[in-house]
Amino acid sequence: MNKIFLMNKSLMAGAMLFLSLGTTFAAESAKPAAKKIIKPNILFIMVDDLGKEWVSSYGSEDIKTPNIDALAKNGMTFNNAYSMPSCTSSRTMLLTGKYPWRNGYVSHWDVPRWGVAYFDWKQKENTTFARLMKNLDYKTCAAGKWQINDFRIEPQAMKKHGFDDWAMWTGSETGNAASDKRYYNPYINTPEGSKTYAGKFGPDVYSDHIIKFMTKHKEDAMCIYYPMALVHRKWVASPDEPKAKSRLERHISMVRYADKMVGKLMRSLDDLKIRDRTIVIFTTDNGTTGPHLGFSAMRNGKMVVGAKGELSEAGVCAPFIVNCPGLVPEGVESDALTDFADMLPTFVELGGGELPEGLIIDGTSIAPVILGKKQDSARDWIMSLGGGGGRMTEHGVRGAKVFGSRVIRDKQYKAWVSEQKQITRLHDLKKDPWEKTNLLDSELAEHKVALQKFQAVVDSLPDQDASPLYEARAANPWDMEIKKARTSKKINNK
Missing domain, CATH: 3.30.1120.10 (Arylsulfatase, C-terminal domain)
Structure with missing residues (x-):
């Protein structure tokens, strides 16, 4: 792949195509009964718990990921993109454009196990990219793993956060054994409520939901968030490799299935004839499961141990690939700095909008980079934090430190x-x-x-990290007792 030093003819062509989209579609829209799109779609794919050492386009020697590789070959590969070291902090940072020290989600927290009204949509500080994209007339959808609300408490949490449609694994809800399933016989929340999809494989349900959404809205501008359930433990043999026995074999089968889901979505974009106006971003929320349970893989001649939850490059420097034929330059390897805080402003700029006045974020748009208009991002540094488990106190959820x-x-x-x-x-x-x-x-x-x-x-930076912002509410039957230190049945928002 070529380093992005000079804009070659293909880059220039891509940039010119993007600039001409509005004119072209505007002219064609004069034709009767023809609704044309003047904004690019955005499909953000985020695999759960997968480091670069398991992606062959990044040098993995132990597996082939042909569909992800195709995105890289025909798109832009970033070398210096940061996620956070754990699931919750990556997701909240992605949604809000704020670092964990600012939005308060500085630790991992499995919300449904505790019943806390986590990530309160009423707080303006928790505005999501989905809400901003809806303001730009985008149709929004999410499918996969949400994790940051309890749907028993907020059954319309996804809608309140800005998503028109969704199919989300609920997370493991205390007192509801069925909810532990994210793969086989998954327990999934949609606008119609939560239920078990008996005989189904979760990743197929999530991807099919997205395809159904894209089919329905192919004439609209769409912003789609696909936080995969794969390849997080509990490890299972995928439907394609049912004989996988060992933990490593099952992990590999799940990585291959994640790659298959990428290919499935790309074929659907082709079938719907919207591939050349859909900007696809592929990344992961953190590194592969760590050394206590983890896997090692050869990458570029070096054995890499899974580093989820750690601040090493293997834990937080995520695979990050952007692809859109005609819009994103092909075969480019970029050293531009970026992290998940950049996604919210990037999406808004791609959608032709501006950030709301007074909204504080930490990210900077990388839209000019991924469209080939600039060779480098505006970032002089990037940051990662937010590992370890959170703690419940009489004052609510608090970071571990x-x-x-x-x-x-x-x-x-x-x-x-x-x-x-x-x-x-x-x-x-x-x-x-x-x-x-x-x-x-x-x-x-x-x-x-x-x-x-x-x-x-x-x-x-402030001397003390922020605490999460959420509405105080009555205790639930499944709430954790905090060493009998809770003095009331309400979680105080202090």
Whole structure:
């Protein structure tokens, strides 16, 4: 793949095509009984718990992912894209455009197990990209794993967050054994409510729901969020490889099935004749399940151990591929910096809109990069934080630490920041991609300059991470008792 230094003819053609879309469609819209789209569709695909070492276009030597590889070959591959280290923080950051230290979701939290009114749609600080895209006349849909509301408490949570349609695994609801199923016989919430889909395989239900939505709205502008249930444990043998026995064999079968789902959606876009105006983004929410239960795979001659929940590059530097024939340059490898905070403003810019006045976000749009209009993003650094489990207190959900550990990096250097808000490690990722050599005490001028840069970022951060914003409500029968410290039946929002 070519580095993105000079815009070649194909890049220029893609950019010109995007600029001409409005004119072309406007002219054709004059024809009677023909509704034409002037905005690109967005399909955001996010696999659960999968590092680069399991994607062959990123150098995996232990598996082939042909459908994901095709997106990379005919699109743009990012080398420096950050997710968060765990599920919840990646999702809330993606939806809000805010870092976990700002939106409060600095720890992992399985909402349905506790019954808390998590991620309250009423809070303006929790505005989602879906709500903003609806304001731009997009039809919105989500399918897969939501995780950040309890549908028993908020049965219309998805609608309130801006989604017109959805098919979401509910999460494992305390007191409801059926809800533990996300794969075989999945328990799924739709606008009609929650139920078990007996005899079905969850990933097929989620992808079929998206295809049905796309078929219905192919003449509309669509923004679709597909947070896959795959390949998170509990590991199962996929329908294509029912004889997979060991945990590793089952994991591999699930990775292949995730790749199959990507191919299935791409074929549907082709069949609906909307492939060339649908910007597809493929990524993952964090690295592969960690070393305590995890898997190792060879990547570019190096054995990589799964690092979910960790701040190493294997845990947070996610695969990130963007593809749209004619709009996104083909065969490009980009070192531009980006992280999940950038997605909300990127979607809004792609949809032709502007951010609401007064909305505070941490991200910056990368739309000019993925459309080939600019060679680099506006980001001078990116950040990842939000690992470990949250805790329930008499005041509600709280992060595990006052100031959570985090990492900050640019294209060359990476700083590790402790819970004491001190930089403890500095690595030159170009020379030391596996982060073995700590340059913190180096006397080299370039290392001191890097430290000064990252220290300025650290100094700009608050000393205490925010807490989640949600509405206080009465206790539920399944709520956790907090060492009998709860003084009332209501969770206080303090």
